[in-house]
Amino acid sequence: MNYSFQKGEVIGILEIPKLQAELPIVEGTSEYELQKGVGHYSSTALPGQPDQILLSGHRETVFRRMGELKNGDIFQVIMPYGSFSYEITGSQIVEANDPTVIKSTAPNETLTVSTCYPFTYIGDAPYRYVLTAHRTEIQ
Template sequence: MSVRLVVRTFSELCITAGALIILFVVYFLFWTGVKAADAAEGEIDTLQSQWAREPVAQAPPPGSAETSPSKDPDPAPVPYRAGKPFAMMHIPRFGAGWEWPVLENTAVGTLKKGLGHYSGTARPGDTGNFAVAGHRRTYGDPFKDFPKLRPGDAVVVNDGTTWFTYRIAKKPYRTVPTDTAVVDPVPRGSGFEGAGRYLTLTTCEPEWGSSHRLIAWAHLDATRPVSDGRPPELSG
């Protein structure tokens, strides 16, 4: 085999490898985003149709007649369905149009369609820790700007009847994926003391890796019936 043939063959292999790498990068940077946007839009449509057809019962405020000891306790809420949406999340810090569906569980397939609720953690507005995960990069990059979160930022959740406004307590915290205490009812390292209504957001760190996790904690600041319109944090 001549040197010229070897060089030509090697060059062709390099060109082919380069083309494959470019296609791979395009797939992760562009195509997964397109797929995620379509999937998230479909989940949002499903959720809105569900709310229009079967509105979620709104809980009465604490101390009202409906919650007095003489009344029968409310039935247990219907469990969330695995991989199905049950709420919408808005984070104004990430842009006026930032909204993503929140689905039940954090399975790989679920996180391709939106944000994932850690099964077993609290529901929005309930006592405990409502914990949610999302991709930092790929599949729509929902938490691309996660490091920009600052104390006082609003995280607004809509479950079909109520707007729940949480406030970020501190800048994002870096930890390892095995640190499951960050989603405890009173998350370790959050600075929270005792039972409360908390929110935990998690995503990958570094931006294009997964060796660590970034965590942001928040506490419930306000609630507002959906019938009263959007909260002021979203009316800008």
């Protein structure tokens, strides 16, 4: 698999069945890109690769109901080259500038999804809410 995407390009769809959500995944995480959908950190893997995939989105738009998700819930990622399921296995709250959220998980394929926290905070939130999910064959 050798896909490369341009910044700002819609590269896939993030489905969250529990929330009945279908969200566009956009390459990049600038403010412009995050206005268009869920941003993919370009320095991280893509679905189907054995490493960390990091997606981020705004809490007041695409991830408004993220706090309702629990361990065992599923993220479905639909890419031009296939569909991938990930089961949520954990959550954490970290400082907004915590660099440990971005890390290699090789050889394991791990989906990390983050948004600002607290969910109801006005302005630049001081924390990030981070969900970790592992590849599963559940459909």
